[in-house]
Amino acid sequence: MKPPQNVVLWFICVQSLCRLSLQQFPRACTSPDALASKECCPVWRGDSSPCGVRSGRGSCETVLLISAPNGAQFPFAGVDDRERWPTVFYNRTCRCNQNFMGVHCEDCRFGFVGANCAEKRVSIRKNILDLSVEEKDQLIAYLNLAKYTISQTYQIATGTYAQMRNGSSPMFRDVSVYDLFVWMHYYTSRDALLGASDVWPHINFAHEGPAFLTWHRAFMLLWENELRKTVNNYNFTIPYWDWRDSESCTICTDEYMGGRHTTKPDLLSLASIFSAWQVICTRQQDYNRRRVLCDGSPEGPLQRNPGNQDRKRTPRIPSSLEVEFCLSLTEYETPPFDKFSNYSFRNTLEGFANPNDGIANVSQSSLHNALHMYMNGSMSQVGGSANDPVFLLHHAFIDSIYEQWLRRHQPLQTSFPEANTPIGHNRDDYMVPFIPLYRNIEFFISSRNLGYDYDYMIVSVPPSVREIMSSYFQEARQIWPWLISAGLIGCLMTALLNCIIVQNCKKKEMATVEERQPLLDEIQGKTYQTSI
Numbered sequence: 149m150k151p152p153q154n155v156v157l158w159f160i161c162v163q164s165l166c167r168l169s170l171q172q173f174p175r176a177c178t179s180p181d182a183l184a185s186k187e188c189c190p191v192w193r194g195d196s197s198p199c200g201v202r203s204g205r206g207s208c209e210t211v212l213l214i215s216a217p218n219g220a221q222f223p224f225a226g227v228d229d230r231e232r233w234p235t236v237f238y239n240r241t242c243r244c245n246q247n248f249m250g251v252h253c254e255d256c257r258f259g260f261v262g263a264n265c266a267e268k269r270v271s272i273r274k275n276i277l278d279l280s281v282e283e284k285d286q287l288i289a290y291l292n293l294a295k296y297t298i299s300q301t302y303q304i305a306t307g308t309y310a311q312m313r314n315g316s317s318p319m320f321r322d323v324s325v326y327d328l329f330v331w332m333h334y335y336t337s338r339d340a341l342l343g344a345s346d347v348w349p350h351i352n353f354a355h356e357g358p359a360f361l362t363w364h365r366a367f368m369l370l371w372e373n374e375l376r377k378t379v380n381n382y383n384f385t386i387p388y389w390d391w392r393d394s395e396s397c398t399i400c401t402d403e404y405m406g407g408r409h410t411t412k413p414d415l416l417s418l419a420s421i422f423s424a425w426q427v428i429c430t431r432q433q434d435y436n437r438r439r440v441l442c443d444g445s446p447e448g449p450l451q452r453n454p455g456n457q458d459r460k461r462t463p464r465i466p467s468s469l470e471v472e473f474c475l476s477l478t479e480y481e482t483p484p485f486d487k488f489s490n491y492s493f494r495n496t497l498e499g500f501a502n503p504n505d506g507i508a509n510v511s512q513s514s515l516h517n518a519l520h521m522y523m524n525g526s527m528s529q530v531g532g533s534a535n536d537p538v539f540l541l542h543h544a545f546i547d548s549i550y551e552q553w554l555r556r557h558q559p560l561q562t563s564f565p566e567a568n569t570p571i572g573h574n575r576d577d578y579m580v581p582f583i584p585l586y587r588n589i590e591f592f593i594s595s596r597n598l599g600y601d602y603d604y605m606i607v608s609v610p611p612s613v614r615e616i617m618s619s620y621f622q623e624a625r626q627i628w629p630w631l632i633s634a635g636l637i638g639c640l641m642t643a644l645l646n647c648i649i650v651q652n653c654k655k656k657e658m659a660t661v662e663e664r665q666p667l668l669d670e671i672q673g674k675t676y677q678t679s680i
Contacts, residue, residue, distance in 0.1 A: 172304055172331065172335070173320055174252075174301065174302060175302060176188075176190040177583075178318050180317075183314075183316075183318060184316070186238050186240065187239075188234075189242050189252070190252040192205060192252040198252070199243070199253050200253045205244060206242045206248060207242070207243060207245075208242060209243040210240055211235055211240065211241055216567035216577075217568055219486070219569055222350065224348065227341075229308055230353055230572065230581070233353075233577075233578045236309050237309065241584065242584060246265070247264075249584060258373075259597065259598050259600070260599065272602070272603050273385045273388055273601070275389070276387040276389050276399060277390075279387060284404065288404075288421060290381075294324065294374075294378050299324065304328065304444055305335075306440075306442075321443055321444055331442060332582075334429035335441070336353040336354040337530050338441070338442075351570075352570070353571070353573075354572075357485055357570040358564055359579065361497070361546075361550045362564075362590075364546070366582065366586050368547060371540070372386045388544035388602065389538070390604075391542070392465075392467060392468045393465070393468050394465045397455065397538075402417050405538050406421075406422040406452070407419070407420060424449075425450045426448065426450075427449070428447060429442035430531065432531050450536060451526045452523055453524040454523050454525075455524070456524050457522050457528070462513045462521040465522055466515050470503035471515070471549060473503055474496045474553075479491055480493050480553075481563070481565055489501070490507050490508050497550065498516050499513050499514045501514070502514065516542075516546050519542050520533060523538060527542075547595070551594065551605065561575070564588065576589060
């Protein structure tokens, strides 16, 4: 008999409540001393040294920024904490060696496992509709646990560096593992607070530019990694939802991500665990008015009303043909490297260009953007969209489309713009707000090089001759002593028979010679001519 879902949740919570999480501001780096020194090199517990330097895992190094001009989308400098990330807060961080990574080099690089991070591993992300009942219940339980487990290692910033008086009055707050990533998605997309009451909304370090796909790939990997650590299951992978050609939200049921409330269509069914979730970071206009950042406070229940979106802007869920056209585009990015780019694979997949001709059209929402708009609720606001767990399933599928394009077109790294992109989107820019640091270009590679793949993209390779014959070779190795023995006995028997036959032949030949000898005497009396 299968235990009730709430019992499963309770067991996992008790088992994993004290597990640690990752990202964003390391707790060890939020003190006045750390901010004053601008150094974020926490001690690795394995050898009690900063960055695990005694064990050769890493070392505390100066942050190296590669200067390249940005585009004209953000015509300011020195007004936002996210510029030249992370140097407003820190100019020294851990640089990990070999296959180690993490804020103090405690983890293995993506795709490696083991005590010394020397063993390669490729995890497989599956279609959520193909999960077994146990796998599906496990996913829901893990997400719910992450929603209510406070990170013991990381905090979120609740004020700007200036509001912290240049670090002398830290403003940080605890947050759950799940909400940590919701906050990060908000922080990288929030408006820039200028002087007085002015704001600049045309800034986004994770959207509307070349880094859209690379940033979200890193974001999803870090989120997946933290879910694994929180539940102590390193085989867990985030599934994807293949929404192509769907007539409705097939995962918006109580069995999966939550059905519709019976009387309040904007809310989730009370039978779903997710109906009890509170959202954060959804009130951008209010934050701007008060000149504050999102502090992670609850702001109401999760909202979703799929299918009741503005149909003039988003008529329906995207189709297979639209995805295939997008994949046919050969250029990853084109000038001006933002939402007005034509024939850009990135801009078309993000949803700012027509998926039938590749021409930019910001009045319509297609592909990635279309699904966000279709959900018509928390998912539809950029800053707070990660509140809805559908976000993970959607972006896992977007990442799989990105992976298809990489494998089909095999782009050079120079295909990713080096300069003149929106701020934060240049090839070698560090991604906001990740600590440890990652550059955009580090995720412009195949997912297999990052330790994961998608079930529908695994190529079935015909067995080689060696693989076909291996079973026969194995059987031959098992019986070779008998074969050798039989061969030796056969050789001895053959030699013995040959000896007997030779002896018999010699005796018969001697007898024949004695019978024919007189005839030879008669022949010797004739000449050759007479005989002829």
